[in-house]
Amino acid sequence: MSDLSTLFAPEQVAVIGATDREGSVGRALMENLSSFEGEVLAVNPNRETVFGERCYPGIDAVPDTSSIDLAIVVVPASEAVDVLRGAGETGIGTVVVITAGFSETGDRGRQREAELIEVAEEYDLDLVGPNCVGVINTSNGLNATFARGCPPEGNVSLMSQSGAFIAAVLGWAAQHGVGFRHVVSLGNEAVLDEVDFLAEWGKDPDTDVILAYLEDIDDGEAFIETAREVTRDTPLVVIKSGRTEAGAEAAASHTGSIAGSDQAYQAGLGQAGALRAMNIQEVFDFGQVLAGQPLLDRDDVAVVTNGGGPGVLATDAIGESRLTVAEFDEDLRAELVELLPKEADPTNPLDIIGDADLDRFRQALDIVLGAETVGGAVVLSIPTALFEFDELAEAIGDLQERHGKPVVACLMGGEEADRAAEELASYGIPNYFDPARAVPSLTALANYRDVREREYGSPTEFDVDRERAHEILAEAVDRGVDYLGVEAMDLLDAYGIPTPASGLAESAPEAESIAEEIGGPVVMKIVSPDIVHKSDVGGVEVGVPLEDVRETFQAIRERATDHDPEATILGVHVEALVDPDESTETIVGAKRDSQFGHLVMFGLGGIFVQIFEDTSFRVAPVTEREAREMTEEIQAAPMLRGARGRAPADLDAVVETIQRISQLVTDFPAIEELDVNPLVVSPDSVYAIDLRLTIDPEALSTS
Structure with a gap:
C-alpha cells in the first residue's frame, strides 16, 4: 500500500x-x-x-x-x-x-x-x-x-x-x-x-x-x-x-434474478463496516455527528421539547428506526414532576410546555441526560420570547459535555437558529430543522458502535471432497454443458450438504427400481439442461406411490417434450419424499458478482422465492456469525424460530449449510450461479431437495 x-x-x-x-x-x-x-x-x-x-x-x-x-x-x-x-x-x-x-x-x-x-x-x-x-x-x-x-x-x-x-x-x-x-x-x-x-x-x-x-x-x-x-x-x-441498476438480464437461477448489483454493494459495505447513506444530506449528517459526538452506549433515546408537535414527529422517527423511546422510571418522573408545571406530563417525549424559560429547559435536560436509562437525546425548541436560542445552544453544549452522552438538536427558526447552530457546532452538536434528520444521525452513532464491537472471525473450513466436486464440474464442461440440475446432487454430497436418497433414471423400469430401493412414495423431476423451471411445465410430481412410478415417468417425459420438442432430456430424477410436517422451504444460493466475488443468498424458498423475495445477502466467504445473521434478517425468521406453536427449525444446520455453500463457491469461482431450492428445514434436519447451477467453463479450466 x-x-x-x-x-x-x-x-x-x-x-x-x-x-x-x-x-x-x-x-x-x-x-x-x-x-x-x-x-x-x-x-x-x-x-x-x-x-x-x-x-x-x-x-x-x-x-x-x-x-x-x-x-x-x-x-x-x-x-x-x-x-x-x-x-x-x-x-x-x-x-x-x-x-x-x-x-x-x-x-x-x-x-x-x-x-x-x-x-x-x-x-x-x-x-x-x-x-x-x-x-x-x-x-x-x-x-x-x-x-x-x-x-x-x-x-x-x-x-x-x-x-x-x-x-x-x-x-x-x-x-x-x-x-x-x-x-x-x-x-x-x-x-x-x-x-x-x-x-x-x-x-x-x-x-x-x-x-x-x-x-x-x-x-x-x-x-x-x-x-x-x-x-x-x-x-x-x-x-x-446507481442503486436501482438492474442485475443480470437473464439469470438461470432465482439467486441470479434477485441479486442485482446493489445487493452486492449493500452486503459488501455492511461486511466492510461502512455506514451507508442513502442521499447526499445523510452523508454529511452522519459525518458531522460521528465527528462531533460520542457513540450511543444504549439505544434508548429521550426527546426534550417545548413544542408538542415537533416532539411527536421526533418520537415517530425513533419508532421507525432501530432506536427506542427511553422509559422514564418512577424516580425520574418524580424528579421531573417537582420541576415542571402541573400541565406537563413527565414521560418521554418530554414536553416542558411552551412557557418554559431557559432555566427550566436546562434543568429538564440535565435530569434526563443524568438518567441511566437514557443513552442520548434529541432536543427540540421552537423560538419564544422567554430565552435566546444562542443561550439555549450554550446550555445544551455544556450539558452534553458534562454527561458525555450524544445530543442532537432541532432549534427550529430562521436567522436566530442559524446563529445558535454555530454555537452548537463549537460543541460538535449538529442542528437540524427537521426531526426526521436528527434521529437517523443518532442511529448512525448506534450503528457505528456495533461496528466497533463486531468480531469478524474467520470462515469455517469444513472437511469436504474438493476433488470429487471438481470432477463433477469438469465432466459437465467436457460434455459441453454449462448448466446442471438435480443430476449434480453429488456435488452437494461432496460438500457435506444433506440430500435425500435419489437416483437418475433413463427409463421407466429404472425409475421403478430406484423407487423400490428408496421405499415409500417418491418425488420425480424431469432432468433437462433446457428446462430451468421444472414445475412450470409439469415436470415435477410429489408423493408418487411405487405402483405409479412407471406411468409417472412417461407422463413427465411427455410433458417436457410437449413443452419443448427440441429439449435434451437426460432422464427423470427419483428421490425420497421428505416429510413436510413442520418443515419450511428455504433457499440458499450464490451469484458471482464482478466486483465482490460470490454473493450468497438465504431466504424463504420454494415456488414463492421470486414473489416474496424475502432474502438476505452476504459476500463470500461467509463466517458462522454472518450466516446466523442471515437467518435472523428475513421476514420469515419467526417461522424458523417456531412461531404460533410450530417447533423451531434446526437453525444450526441451516447456518452450517450456508457456510458450506459459501465454501463451495469460494473454492470454485467458475460457479456463476447456484440455487439450492428448496432447502427443506425441519426441527431436526435440513435436506437439499433441488439444485441448479451454471458454470463458466473457461474459469474452471484455470482453477
Whole structure:
C-alpha cells in the first residue's frame, strides 16, 4: 500500500501546464495554490512567466527537482503520457493528472490510459486521476483543484469518484462553514483508488471520519479487507450511486434474478463496516455527528421539547428506526414532576410546555441526560420570547459535555437558529430543522458502535471432497454443458450438504427400481439442461406411490417434450419424499458478482422465492456469525424460530449449510450461479431437495 504523505504534505509542487490565461484550468489551479504554505513552480513551454513568477519550459529545466514532491498535470491528453514520463525520470514520485480525455472517452482514450498506467508502473508513481478535479489538504493550504471555493479546516476526509460532486461540495462547505481535513477527486483511478485512500486515512490521526461517494468498486475483496481494519477506529460513511441498476438480464437461477448489483454493494459495505447513506444530506449528517459526538452506549433515546408537535414527529422517527423511546422510571418522573408545571406530563417525549424559560429547559435536560436509562437525546425548541436560542445552544453544549452522552438538536427558526447552530457546532452538536434528520444521525452513532464491537472471525473450513466436486464440474464442461440440475446432487454430497436418497433414471423400469430401493412414495423431476423451471411445465410430481412410478415417468417425459420438442432430456430424477410436517422451504444460493466475488443468498424458498423475495445477502466467504445473521434478517425468521406453536427449525444446520455453500463457491469461482431450492428445514434436519447451477467453463479450466 502506498505512502501518500507527499501527496498531502509536499514541500514543493510543480504545476505542469500552468498559465494565467483567463478561463483556463491551469490558471484556476495556480490561483487556488496561492494559499499553499510550500513553494509552487510553474511549468509551461509557452509561458516565460505566470502571474509574474518564472515559468520553466519543462520539468527537466528546473534547476533542482529533488525537492519537488508533487506534480499537477494539466496538459492536453495527447501530451500527458510524455509529461508523466518526464516527471518519473526526474524522480518525482507523486502525480495528480487533472487532464481528461482518457478511458472515459472511448478506445483512443483507453489506450492513452493504459500507456499512463504503464509509465506509472515503470517509475513506481503514485498517481491520482486522470480526469479528476484534484486534491486538497486544508491544514497546509494545499488546494490543488480547479474548483471554486475551499472548505475550512476540519477532521473529516472526503473522496469521490465524481468530480462534479467534489466541485459542488466545496462550494457548499465553504458557504456553510463545514470543515474538511483532506478532499480527493479520484477520477478514473488509473493507479490509486478508494482502497489506497481508506488505508491512508485510517492511519491519519487527524482524520476522525471518512466520507466516500462511490459509483463503483473495482476490487471488492480488498475494499472489505481494508475497510474492516480502518473502521475499527475510524467511521466510514459511503453513498453509492446507481442503486436501482438492474442485475443480470437473464439469470438461470432465482439467486441470479434477485441479486442485482446493489445487493452486492449493500452486503459488501455492511461486511466492510461502512455506514451507508442513502442521499447526499445523510452523508454529511452522519459525518458531522460521528465527528462531533460520542457513540450511543444504549439505544434508548429521550426527546426534550417545548413544542408538542415537533416532539411527536421526533418520537415517530425513533419508532421507525432501530432506536427506542427511553422509559422514564418512577424516580425520574418524580424528579421531573417537582420541576415542571402541573400541565406537563413527565414521560418521554418530554414536553416542558411552551412557557418554559431557559432555566427550566436546562434543568429538564440535565435530569434526563443524568438518567441511566437514557443513552442520548434529541432536543427540540421552537423560538419564544422567554430565552435566546444562542443561550439555549450554550446550555445544551455544556450539558452534553458534562454527561458525555450524544445530543442532537432541532432549534427550529430562521436567522436566530442559524446563529445558535454555530454555537452548537463549537460543541460538535449538529442542528437540524427537521426531526426526521436528527434521529437517523443518532442511529448512525448506534450503528457505528456495533461496528466497533463486531468480531469478524474467520470462515469455517469444513472437511469436504474438493476433488470429487471438481470432477463433477469438469465432466459437465467436457460434455459441453454449462448448466446442471438435480443430476449434480453429488456435488452437494461432496460438500457435506444433506440430500435425500435419489437416483437418475433413463427409463421407466429404472425409475421403478430406484423407487423400490428408496421405499415409500417418491418425488420425480424431469432432468433437462433446457428446462430451468421444472414445475412450470409439469415436470415435477410429489408423493408418487411405487405402483405409479412407471406411468409417472412417461407422463413427465411427455410433458417436457410437449413443452419443448427440441429439449435434451437426460432422464427423470427419483428421490425420497421428505416429510413436510413442520418443515419450511428455504433457499440458499450464490451469484458471482464482478466486483465482490460470490454473493450468497438465504431466504424463504420454494415456488414463492421470486414473489416474496424475502432474502438476505452476504459476500463470500461467509463466517458462522454472518450466516446466523442471515437467518435472523428475513421476514420469515419467526417461522424458523417456531412461531404460533410450530417447533423451531434446526437453525444450526441451516447456518452450517450456508457456510458450506459459501465454501463451495469460494473454492470454485467458475460457479456463476447456484440455487439450492428448496432447502427443506425441519426441527431436526435440513435436506437439499433441488439444485441448479451454471458454470463458466473457461474459469474452471484455470482453477
